Amino acid sequence: MKNSFFIFLIFSSIIFSQEKNYLVSENLFSPSNIKIFADFLFDQKDYLRAADEYERYLSFVPNDTIEFKIALTYSLMNNFNEAAKKFNVISKNSSFYKPAKIEFLKSIFQTGDIAEFRYKYSEGKVNKSYLDSSGMTSLYMYSFLLTGEPLPYEDEFIINFPASERQKIKNFYEWGKDPPYNSQLKAAIFSAVIPGLGKIYTNEYWDGIFAFIATLGTGYLSYDNFKAGHNLRGWIFGSLTVGFYGGNIYGSATAVQIFNAHIRFNFINDLKSYLEDKNYFLKIFN
Amino acid sequence: MISYFKYILFFLTLFNAKVFSQIVIDNQYNYSLRLYNAEQYFDAITEFKRLLFFDKGKKYEYNANQYIAMSYKMGAKFSDAIRYFTIAEMNARDNDELFDSKIEIVRTNILRRTISHAIDLLDSMKADERFSSKSGEISYWKGWAYIFNDKWDKATREFSKVDSNKTLTEFCNNVQREKYSVTFADIISHIFPGSGQIYTGHYFSGILSLGWNILWGYLTINSFIDNRIFDGLVIGDLLWLRFYNGNLENSVKYAEVENLYITNRAMDFLQNGYLGKKP
Numbered sequence: 001m002k003n004s005f006f007i008f009l010i011f012s013s014i015i016f017s018q019e020k021n022y023l024v025s026e027n028l029f030s031p032s033n034i035k036i037f038a039d040f041l042f043d044q045k046d047y048l049r050a051a052d053e054y055e056r057y058l059s060f061v062p063n064d065t066i067e068f069k070i071a072l073t074y075s076l077m078n079n080f081n082e083a084a085k086k087f088n089v090i091s092k093n094s095s096f097y098k099p100a101k102i103e104f105l106k107s108i109f110q111t112g113d114i115a116e117f118r119y120k121y122s123e124g125k126v127n128k129s130y131l132d133s134s135g136m137t138s139l140y141m142y143s144f145l146l147t148g149e150p151l152p153y154e155d156e157f158i159i160n161f162p163a164s165e166r167q168k169i170k171n172f173y174e175w176g177k178d179p180p181y182n183s184q185l186k187a188a189i190f191s192a193v194i195p196g197l198g199k200i201y202t203n204e205y206w207d208g209i210f211a212f213i214a215t216l217g218t219g220y221l222s223y224d225n226f227k228a229g230h231n232l233r234g235w236i237f238g239s240l241t242v243g244f245y246g247g248n249i250y251g252s253a254t255a256v257q258i259f260n261a262h263i264r265f266n267f268i269n270d271l272k273s274y275l276e277d278k279n280y281f282l283k284i285f286n
Numbered sequence: 287m288i289s290y291f292k293y294i295l296f297f298l299t300l301f302n303a304k305v306f307s308q309i310v311i312d313n314q315y316n317y318s319l320r321l322y323n324a325e326q327y328f329d330a331i332t333e334f335k336r337l338l339f340f341d342k343g344k345k346y347e348y349n350a351n352q353y354i355a356m357s358y359k360m361g362a363k364f365s366d367a368i369r370y371f372t373i374a375e376m377n378a379r380d381n382d383e384l385f386d387s388k389i390e391i392v393r394t395n396i397l398r399r400t401i402s403h404a405i406d407l408l409d410s411m412k413a414d415e416r417f418s419s420k421s422g423e424i425s426y427w428k429g430w431a432y433i434f435n436d437k438w439d440k441a442t443r444e445f446s447k448v449d450s451n452k453t454l455t456e457f458c459n460n461v462q463r464e465k466y467s468v469t470f471a472d473i474i475s476h477i478f479p480g481s482g483q484i485y486t487g488h489y490f491s492g493i494l495s496l497g498w499n500i501l502w503g504y505l506t507i508n509s510f511i512d513n514r515i516f517d518g519l520v521i522g523d524l525l526w527l528r529f530y531n532g533n534l535e536n537s538v539k540y541a542e543v544e545n546l547y548i549t550n551r552a553m554d555f556l557q558n559g560y561l562g563k564k565p
Contacts, residue, residue: 028314221520
């Protein structure tokens with residue numbers, strides 16, 4: 001009887017209660033408690049702490065699911081360099097090896113280092129057909145649109161994307177092949193012929209009108225002052241006319257650069273948001 | 287006899303389970319608190335969250351959330367801090383705890399510069415009968431809200447309602463007196479170009495502005511007198527008005543910049559030299 005009393009006492013001290021979906025033992029830092037707490041933090045989107053707790057769990061129990069989850073937390077925190085490192089160390093024997101490799105390449109892509117992404121893709125592609133079936137080839141091709149490099153032939157390019165996306169990709173391809181940029185030379189010539197016209201060509205209407213008025217206004221003042229015999233004022237306004245005229249030509253040429261950069265910026269933003277919308281064309285975690 | 291003993295054993299087991307689990311939770315609370323006191327705020331948040339996760343009896347629901355919020359506040363994560371102060375507020379066990387959480391939300395809003403929200407909260411607290419004995423503290427934090435909103439006259443009024451706060455009342459009053467009136471600088475510059483700059487202590491700029499306005503004003507008027515209407519319009523429009531407008535903008539800008547220096551000096555003192563409670 002005495003023995004059973006102690007057994008009960010010890011038993012109840014070790015396992016207090018089993019409530020809901022987790023077990024509360026006397027040790028809040030037991031591996032199982034660390035894991036359920038880490039899962040809770042992950043659900044709460046407190047990824048940094050979740051990663052710490054998963055790391056703590058790993059120091060007790062090797063577990064490839066947790067390794068994968070740690071890498072995922074870094075990816076969700078947009079820490080793509082760290083995510084790539086963590087995805088890359090998942091063992092070949094793990095059932096997560098293939099998704100980890102795909103996520104590894106995706107993370108490198110997300111760091112913005114496209115050259116490294118292409119290198120790792122080409123390196124990983126050898127004897128790894130799953131990269132093709134995962135949609136990674138689409139991402140590889142898409143990277144050419146982002147860098148502004150010469151694009152492959154249209155047929156070779158488009159065939160790598162899912163049929164449902166090809167029309168949209170074709171539009172992007174055509175844009176990438178022949179971007180609707182304005183010509184600096186044209187803008188300069190326009191402004192030389194009619195002051196301000198080059199600015200209007202780049203959609204800067206008020207700047208164009210101002211350049212027109214300023215050049216012609218100071219020009220007229222110069223002419224009028226010379227005519228009235230006020231030579232000094234004539235020269236001052238004449239110099240201003242030359243300044244406005246030259247500045248208007250130079251300004252139009254630089255405005256084209258800004259205009260083109262703006263167009264390119266919008267295009268890249270469209271590409272990126274489309275890519276995110278399509279989950280990078282990857283067929284995991286959809 | 288044996289059956290009786292079984293009952294005792296059963297209740298002992300239950301009691302033991304309850305007591306031991308409570309000790310674990312208490313230990314976790316003390317551990318978290320030690321981390322907080324050691325200013326290890328990141329770890330303190332983790333451990334308080336662990337405590338909340340395992341504390342099924344919700345004994346520390348208020349304290350843990352309050353400390354998590356304080357830790358976030360220390361790390362300048364003000365929105366997170368407010369979220370946890372709000373949870374603490376919902377778990378307050380009495381009016382004092384409720385008041386503390388609400389005041390912390392106000393203080394964090396002040397730091398986050400969502401001042402109008404802080405003032406709204408303080409007004410609603412003032413109207414709440416449960417906090418009728420704490421009107422002094424409410425006025426005190428309202429004063430701070432006005433300081434952060436750069437309304438030193440209103441801050442003076444609020445601090446003057448708190449008997450023990452003569453220091454802050456006088457300080458805010460002095461800052462208010464020291465500041466330049468932007469409207470006054472603007473008006474005198476309209477009447478006499480350059481006077482706004484001179485008012486704010488920028489004598490050279492004021493005289494220069496006056497000189498330009500006299501020169502272009504003279505040339506404009508002279509052109510009209512000489513019947514050179516086009517010259518008069520161009521000089522008046524492109525030069526005189528341009529310098530006149532510049533003088534107006536400059537005087538307002540100088541007054542605002544000088545006020546900013548005064549405010550920054552005052553804030554610097556409050557941050558480093560004032561020993562009372564701060565947001």
